[in-house]
Each structure stands twice: as structure tokens, then as C-alpha cells.
Amino acid sequence: xxxxxxxxxxxxxxxxxxxxxxxxxxxxxxxxxxxxxxxxxxxxxxxxxxxxxxxxxxxxxxxxxxxxxxxxxxxxxxxxxxxxxxxxxxxxxxxxxxxxxxxxxxxxxxxxxxxxxxxxxxxxxxxxxxxxxxxxxxxxxxxxxxxxxxxxxxxxxxxxxxxxxxxxxxxxxxxxxxxxxxxxxxxxxxxxxxxxxxxxxxxxxxxxxxxxxxxxxxxxxxxxxxxxxxxxxxxxxxxxxxxxxxxxxxxxxxxxxxxxxxxxxxxxxxxxxxxxxx
Numbered sequence: 001x002x003x004x005x006x007x008x009x010x011x012x013x014x015x016x017x018x019x020x021x022x023x024x025x026x027x028x029x030x031x032x033x034x035x036x037x038x039x040x041x042x043x044x045x046x047x048x049x050x051x052x053x054x055x056x057x058x059x060x061x062x063x064x065x066x067x068x069x070x071x072x073x074x075x076x077x078x079x080x081x082x083x084x085x086x087x088x089x090x091x092x093x094x095x096x097x098x099x100x101x102x103x104x105x106x107x108x109x110x111x112x113x114x115x116x117x118x119x120x121x122x123x124x125x126x127x128x129x130x131x132x133x134x135x136x137x138x139x140x141x142x143x144x145x146x147x148x149x150x151x152x153x154x155x156x157x158x159x160x161x162x163x164x165x166x167x168x169x170x171x172x173x174x175x176x177x178x179x180x181x182x183x184x185x186x187x188x189x190x191x192x193x194x195x196x197x198x199x200x201x202x203x204x205x206x207x208x209x210x211x212x213x214x215x216x217x218x219x220x221x222x223x224x225x226x227x228x229x230x231x232x233x234x235x236x237x238x239x240x241x242x243x244x245x246x247x248x249x250x251x252x253x254x255x256x257x258x259x260x261x262x263x264x265x266x267x268x269x270x271x272x273x274x275x276x277x278x
Contacts, residue, residue: 001089004029004054005129006045006068012060013129019058019118021127023087029054030133036140038067039199043141046075049113056087059117069115070197079109084116158204158212163188166216168207168234170195172223172244173263181267185274190214192224208233220270222263226251243267 005016005027013030020027031048033041045068049057057072059065066082073080085104086095094116098105129135160166165187169178171194182189190207207214208230219237223244224230231254234240242255243266252258259266 001025001055001092002029002053003027003056003058004031004049004052005058006060006065007032008041008060008062008064008068012062012065014126015060015118016058017127017129020129023089025056025087025089026130027058027133030129030135032135032137034137034140037143038064038071039143040140041138042068042071042075042199043143044138045072047141048136048138049076053113055112055114056089057113057115059115061118061120065117067197069117071199073113073115074194074198076113076115077111078113078115079111080115081107081109082117083119085119087116159188160190160205160207160212160214163214163216165218166190166214166220166234166237167267168192168219168221168224168230169263170222170224170230171198173267177264178222178267181264181271184271185220185267187218187220188216192227192230195224220267221251221255222267224251225249226254 003025007013007016007030029052031045033044059069061083069082070080081094081096084094084096092108094107094109095104096107097119165185167182167185167187168190170192179189190205190212191201193206193208193210195201196203196206206212209232211233213233213236215236217238219234219240221234221240221242225244226242226249240255241257241259242251243259243261243263244251245260245262247260
């Protein structure tokens with residue numbers, strides 16, 4: 001198993017080395033990242049991973065480590081597990097605490113690379129990386145079109161709370177034209193958690209249990225499967241229209257109207273209908 005560790009701060013290396021020692025893992029690569037935005041670090045790591053194809057990419061225990069592990073796995077079409085307690089390299093399984101730390105689950109990811117952030121507390125072993133570990137300092141890659149720092153609004157002040165029409169975009173509605181289509185439909189746009197984690201979205205527009213709960217007159221759900229945590233955030237909508245290319249998507253069970261098709265194409269047709277009646 002080819003293992004790469006990512007140190008976001010100098011103090012991360014001791015924590016990562018202890019985790020590796022406890023799990024009898026030996027890294028081949030250590031990537032030290034310079035201070036930069038998450039977007040820039042993400043672009044740098046993606047560029048570094050593609051030619052070397054590590055099986056396991058290990059991140060420290062921190063909010064940024066969790067975010068980078070999740071988003072990098074999505075970009076590389078692998079798997080992500082946050083707050084891992086242990087790794088069995090032979091069985092290719094990962095353990096982590098679940099249900100409020102009441103139980104420990106053993107997970108067997110199917111897609112690689114596997115991006116892990118580690119749990120915060122481990123017995124200190126004062127371990128160090130093996131001498132043959134290749135250490136490289138990664139220079140940040142400038143990312144054009146990064147979102148400016150968001151204006152922090154209370155939920156009650158957010159435009160999603162007073163919108164009559166909301167377009168909720170999921171992974172199946174990732175094209176940048178979706179925002180333009182929302183404007184033409186006079187809709188405020190919101191996003192699923194998966195869409196926000198993929199990048200280039202305002203996290204204040206995340207819908208669901210851990211985001212905004214909305215109650216518009218009309219909610220257009222485009223390209224979202226209908227996970228229960230997301231649907232809890234739009235359940236108070238007066239009328240729900242679901243658009244998904246999968247006729248068996250769970251989102252249709254909660255919709256007043258379901259349309260099977262590609263999100264962008266259906267939204268363009270809706271825009272044409274609305275425009276013809278104005």
C-alpha cells in the first residue's frame with residue numbers, strides 16, 4: 001500500500017507519525033503544504049497525487065484536514081473517511097467511532113485512493129517518519145475564480161429564508177450555467193452538502209440538517225438523490241419539483257412532481273416555458 005501523509009502545520013507530523021506507528025504503517029511520501037487557502041492546497045494536492053497514485057492519503061485531525069480529505073477524495077474519485085481511529089492495511093479496513101462515540105464501526109471502502117483524516121486523541125509515542133520517507137514541500141497553486149470570503153449572515157437574514165422560489169442543486173447539477181438558470185427562474189439557489197464540499201459554492205447556502213431549513217412556495221430540486229439529511233431542510237416547502245436522471249432516486253418519494261431527465265436540460269426547458277408566458 002503506497003501511503004502519503006499531508007502535514008498542514010509543522011506540529012501535524014508528530015501526530016501523523018504516531019498514528020502510523022500505532023497501525024504498523026510505513027509512509028513512502030510526506031507532503032508539507034505551505035500556508036494557503038483550502039482551494040489552493042486542494043489544487044496542489046490533486047496535481048501531486050495524479051502522477052504517483054497513492055493508495056492512502058493521510059490528513060491530520062483538524063477541520064481543514066477533514067475538509068481536504070473529503071474534497072480530495074471526491075476529485076480523485078476515491079473514498080473519504082474522517083476521524084479514523086485505525087487502519088488495517090492487509091484487510092483494507094478502517095475503524096472509526098460512530099453514534100456519538102458509543103460504538104466503533106469497521107468500514108471497508110471500495111474506491112481508492114482512500115483519503116483519511118485521523119481522530120484527535122492518540123497515545124503519544126514520539127514516533128517519527130522512517131528515514132527513507134520522501135519529504136516534499138508543496139508550493140500552493142494559485143486558483144483563479146476563488147470565491148471571496150463570504151459575508152456572514154444570520155440564518156433569519158439570509159435570502160433563502162424569504163425566497164418564494166428556491167433551486168436546490170445537487171451533484172447532478174454542477175455546471176456553472178445552473179446559477180444563470182436560477183436567476184432566469186427568479187429563484188434563490190441552495191446546495192446539498194455534497195455539492196458544497198465539491199467546491200465553488202457558498203457554504204451558507206447549504207440546505208439540510210446542518211445548513212439552511214427553508215419553506216419557499218416552490219422548491220426545485222435538481223440533481224440531488226434525496227438524502228434524508230438534505231430533505232429535512234426542504235421539507236417545509238409548499239410545492240416540490242424533483243429533477244433527476246435516475247427514476248429510482250429517493251427524492252421522487254417526497255416530491256409533488258417528479259421529472260426524469262438531466263438537470264440542466266430540464267431547467268432550460270422550464271426557463272423557456274416561463275419566458276414564453278411573460
